[in-house]
Amino acid sequence: MINRQGKIHIVIKICCFASILISLSLLIELKYNENCASVIEKAEDTYADDYFNHSKLSEQLSGEHEIDEEPINSPQEVVLKKIQILESQVRVIHEQVKATRDE
Incomplete structure (x- = not known):
């Protein structure tokens, strides 16, 4: 049989274990959020690069005129x-x- 002090000791261990689990959960969530942020940043960079390349191509194409077309x-x-x-x-x-x- 567990005495009162033993029960308190078990409750303390459970609370410590729970706080460790919560800390691990927060750490995993933080790491997940960092990974998500990294993925989002890479996607934004790729989108920006594509937009820049498309803009440059559009400028080049708009700069070229057909033979029978007068320049603006x-x-x-x-x-x-x-x-x-x-x-x-x-x-x-x-x-x-x-x-x-x-x-």
């Missing part, structure tokens, strides 16, 4: 082209005026 110009390029046309027209008019004065 930026607003600055359009204005520059108009200025060049205007300068050339002014030059022609200036030459015509100069030619009529010389006559």
